[in-house]
Amino acid sequence: MATSVYNAAQTLGPAIESVLAQTFGDFEFLILDDGSTDDSLAIAQAYAARDPRVRPIAMPRQGLVRSLNQLFAQARAPLVARFDADDICMPERLARQVAFLAEHPDHGLVACETTFIDETGAPAPNPPIQRPHDHGAILAALEHGPILCHSAVMVRTDLVRAAGGYREAFIHAEDYDLWLRLASETRMANLAECLLAYRITPGQVSSRHVVAQARNAAIAWLAHGARARTGSDPTAQLSALPTLDMLDGMFGAGSAAYVRQRMIDRLLYAPDRLASEAWPVLLGHIADGAPRARLWRTAIRLLKAGHPLRAMQTAIALARQAA
Numbered sequence: 001m002a003t004s005v006y007n008a009a010q011t012l013g014p015a016i017e018s019v020l021a022q023t024f025g026d027f028e029f030l031i032l033d034d035g036s037t038d039d040s041l042a043i044a045q046a047y048a049a050r051d052p053r054v055r056p057i058a059m060p061r062q063g064l065v066r067s068l069n070q071l072f073a074q075a076r077a078p079l080v081a082r083f084d085a086d087d088i089c090m091p092e093r094l095a096r097q098v099a100f101l102a103e104h105p106d107h108g109l110v111a112c113e114t115t116f117i118d119e120t121g122a123p124a125p126n127p128p129i130q131r132p133h134d135h136g137a138i139l140a141a142l143e144h145g146p147i148l149c150h151s152a153v154m155v156r157t158d159l160v161r162a163a164g165g166y167r168e169a170f171i172h173a174e175d176y177d178l179w180l181r182l183a184s185e186t187r188m189a190n191l192a193e194c195l196l197a198y199r200i201t202p203g204q205v206s207s208r209h210v211v212a213q214a215r216n217a218a219i220a221w222l223a224h225g226a227r228a229r230t231g232s233d234p235t236a237q238l239s240a241l242p243t244l245d246m247l248d249g250m251f252g253a254g255s256a257a258y259v260r261q262r263m264i265d266r267l268l269y270a271p272d273r274l275a276s277e278a279w280p281v282l283l284g285h286i287a288d289g290a291p292r293a294r295l296w297r298t299a300i301r302l303l304k305a306g307h308p309l310r311a312m313q314t315a316i317a318l319a320r321q322a323a
Helices: 009-020 040-050 064-074 093-103 135-140 157-162 174-183 210-230 244-251 255-267 279-287 292-304 308-322
Strands: 002-005 029-034 054-059 079-081 107-117 154-156 187-199
Touching (some): 009 029, 009 040, 029 040, 029 064, 040 054, 093 154, 154 157, 174 187, 174 210, 210 255, 244 255
Parallel strands (some): 029 054
Antiparallel strands (some): 079 154
């Protein structure tokens, strides 16, 4: 089990308890504290004093990607189960996933269905996500949608190491980029059982960084396609991803338009983001000749969300594109 922690003192205790209560007990629980300024490290150390399976690792702040790679570097088991410090494992999670990988040696990764909890740990009203379960269905849906829950994944350690681990250039979509690279190396599955309770909070990473996440995920798909076509990845040695206006030169004509479309698809119902950091992306998407009907509805959403100037500018851009 591998968890990176940053200022998660409020939820870390219950998360650890859910791991220690697993019916499968032969594991090591690596908890890397990524420079927390709250009591996260002290909590992990207190559990380690009571249970030798818990191994805290104290590090200065380095960010999630480097923390994850360090966890895989230090893992001593052939399997690593990822787990976030604010989620809850069901008691059978490890047992079910270990058994699946033992029975399916051609599979290198298995996740599962999840339920949702809110900040207090109570059931959250979010609608359930219907994830694809077998490898073929996962591949078919890999371009779009929440295919694998990162916090619910168990993966063969050597596979991640051989793939080079998580890539910092794809920050906020580093897990998706890794799944795409592993998809050509192994088979993947989602168990139909709900074996993890995923916590939904207003300030979680997927909410705060949704624009960068959408952009980086779309570029990860372009890189995946390049690897499939040519056997090489233009992003392989990059420490940061290219800007949108560089994508056509790197991946071919239409690549920037594809990324803009993927971003707008993700942000259609996030008018505050469209009115601010994603505003140039929206204008570029309109200039690409995107379907106008849904973007007129976007202009209305901008107006209703309190962005009348952006709504008017969107309408003007749409009218000019139609002329």
